[in-house]
Each structure stands twice: as structure tokens, then as C-alpha cells.
Amino acid sequence: MMSGPGGAAAGAGGGGARNGAGAEWGGFEDNMQGGGSAVIDMENMDDTSGSSFEDMGEMHQRMKEEDVDAEAAAADEEDGEFLGMKGFKGQLGRQVADQMWQAGKRQASKAFSLYANIDILRPYFDVEPIQVRNRLLESMIPMKMINFPQKIAGELYGPLMLVFTLVAILLHGMKTSDTIIREGTLMGTAIGTCFGYWLGVSSFIYFLAYLCNAQITMVQMLSLLGYGLFGHCITLFVTYNIHFHSLFYIFWLVIGGLSTLRMVAVLVSRTVGHTQRLILCGTLAALHMLFLLYLHFAYHKVVEGILDTLEGPNVPPFQRVARDIPVVASAVLNITAKAIALTL
């Protein structure tokens, strides 16, 4: 019987359309039961190849039973010419079917082992929403206690969601600031940047922690850095929409600084020795703050026209023009700005 979950587990996506209506495919079963001979019908093979592993299993079973009989018969027939084409095709057909069955079985076991690998990650996703919320808020609060190793939750759901949120915010910023990416796509760049930072810097700091004898595991490092991106998300979300340079610098120092301080405090509490603490925490602080700076400036473009026309002491902060403003409005803006500059 063909069934949905069974087909899914074996990875036979192509047969998905037929899974829900097993009863209507009675004709298929008739074909299988009709042929009781040792010769595999090649036309039927083409129709059913790869569609259902259970049917291949049935065929294989039948082939095994027939093999016992056929081996006794084949032992007598040394000369294949007397059998003619039918005999030759029979052996070839059996070999091909056998190979296909083996290949299919290998694929199915590979798919099963991939599924088992997902279970390895399961304990890291065992969280409640209230825990995630608490950890998000705690990531902005540096703890003063650095004499005892502070607890880090080894959880991957929060960091993963934060990285994806950062990707979405980055996309928003890139689109509204008219960023043109020559090699590659906007989405690819955003995903590559955020995941590259999270995984790459985590690994690098973990390597440094190994050198400096800090007590931290890879999952804990991933978790710590992931939650540290919460500050980045807030800062970028606000400053991509309200475009003031000074506001960005304040946010960079305050919010970026708070989340960096928290990560630094956790690492300091888990490291012994002044030099080691300095190396580890200095590197992390520098990378974290510089990343926020990079994200802000690399994906923004100051509109050239307004820079040219505005001079004088009453200069408003740099403005960025969203893509959707029609040409007429920006021309009016430029003319007004020029008029103001002339009268000053």
C-alpha cells in the first residue's frame, strides 16, 4: 500500500502526487501480480522505476525466489544462443533491476541518516517563548559578577531567528537606499553577510578561547554571539528608517556597547589571566562594534544631489531619499534647497 509518510521518508518526492489516492491505482497492482515469470517486463520497469520502494521490495523478493529456481536452470544452459533473445534479455533485466534496487536502498538509507542528524540538533531547540524573551532582554544587560563563571544557555533557536531577522532588516535597508549589487544578488549578499558573521566570528572567537584557556563550548559561543546580534537588529531597524547620522552614532555606542559589554563580561568571567582576558575580549569587542558600523555604512548611499546643493551654517543632517519618491518631488526638493542656500 502506498502511504504518504512512508513515501516522504524515503525521499521519493516525484511520487508525491500519487500518494493520496492509493485506491485509484489498482491497475498498477494488477500489472505486478499478473507477471509470475522469471523475465522482468522492461516496459513495466520504465513506468514504475523509482516511484515506490515498497514495490521494488516486492519485486526484489520475487526475484530472490525466482533466482533459486533460475540458478538451477541456468546451470544446465551453458550455451546462451539456444535461448535466443528472450533469455539474454531476462538476465540483463534482472541485473538492471537489482542495481536499481541497490541504488534506491542506498539513497533511502542516506535520507534516513540525514533525518537522524536532525535529531542531534533537537535538544538545542528545546525552549519556551518566555525563555526566549527573557534571554533577549538579558542580552542587553551586562552583569557585574565576573568572579564566578556566568551561565550561558546553549540554545540555537533564538540566535537563528535573530540572524534571519537581521537578514530581513538588511534587505529592507538595501532596497530603500538604492544599493546596486553587481556580482550576485541582494538576498545572497544579505544572507552571506549575516550567516558569515555569526558562524565565522563564533568559530574564530572559539579558537581564540581555546588558545586562551577559556571555558566555553562552541554551542555556547554561537548562542552568545547570536543573542548579541539583538542590539544590532534594534539599531539597524531604527536607523534604516530614521536617517540621522548623530542618532546612529548614539545608538552605536549605547546599544552596541551594552550588548558588547554583556558578551565581554561573560567571557571575562570564564577566563583566567589578564593577558588572555584582554586578547579575547578586545577581539570580540572590536569585531562586534565594527560589524555594526560596517552594516550601517556599506549598505547606505547618501544621495549626491542634496550634498551638492546644501551649504552654509544651517545644514540639516544628511538625508537619504527612498526609491519610491517620484522624480518631480525630488526636483522640487532640489530647487527649494538651492533657493534656501542662495538666500543664506
Next chain:
Amino acid sequence: MRDLKAVGKKFVHVMYPKKSSALLRDWDLWGPLVLCVSLALMLQGGSADSKEDGGPQFAEVFVIIWFGAVVITLNSKLLGGTISFFQSLCVLGYCVLPLTVAMLVCRLVLLASSGTVSFIVRLVVVMAMFGWSTLASTAFLADSQPPNRKALVVYPIFLFYFVISWMILTFTPQ
């Protein structure tokens, strides 16, 4: 013909999301494929440098939808969901239908005019369809989760449809 009817029935289920298990029981990926391809085709050629970026647009949308759906499915399974891999893919793919309708409407509105009024109209339409997509997919998927973790599963779905809605809203044809 039987397959077409099954696909059509699922489209109707998405537009009127009731607690029926038809979408889940007989999953298929025809509908999501058709929706994904049509959305990707409509989103093509909508960047600043259209002569250079015509190619990647299609692949970009395709990859985002399928990669995003796979990630959400893995996430919901890791959080202890009882739904199978392809069932979840099926639901997420079919719930892209309201957004495809929104894309169609946006293209028609952009044919007429491209000023502030059309932007507001497009914004309203896209936001409404985004809400509809998210509600439809949570109606099907959230039931398979333990009750106190529904928010954890809904958030990635929200993010996924938000990214697609954002791509639709910022589309400007050349």
C-alpha cells in the same frame, strides 16, 4: 484531471482557511511549484539595472521560497512538531497564493500609474494579503505544535512571508 482537481481544491482551502485536514492528508507539490514559478516570473526585471539583473531575479525568488520553506519546516520539526516534512512544505507553498494574487494586483496598478496613490494602494493590498497568508498557514501548521510553543513556530512564518511581501512591494518595472 484528477491531479488538477486536487490542486484546485487545495487552492480553495487556502482562500477560505478552515480547520480541514485535506491540505495535510494528500500533500502534493504541484501547486507550490506553479505559484513559485509564476511569482518569480512576475518579479523579474524589476531592479535598477534591468539589463544586468534579469537573470538572477528568477533564481533569487525561487531559492528564497524553497530555502525559506525548508528552514521553517526544519524549525517546526525541531521544536517538536508532529507534521511531516513534505506536508509542511505543501502548506507553506500553497499559502503563497494570496501573495501571488497581490503581485498580480500590484502589476496591474503599476500599469495604470506609479505615483504616491498607487503606492498606498499597493501597500494596503500587499499588507492585507500578507496577513491572509500568515493566518492561513498558521491555521494549518500551528495545530501540530505543543500549545505553549505556537509563537515560536509562527514567528519564522511571519518573517518568511514578510520578506516575500517586501519583494513584491518594492517591485518597480522598467
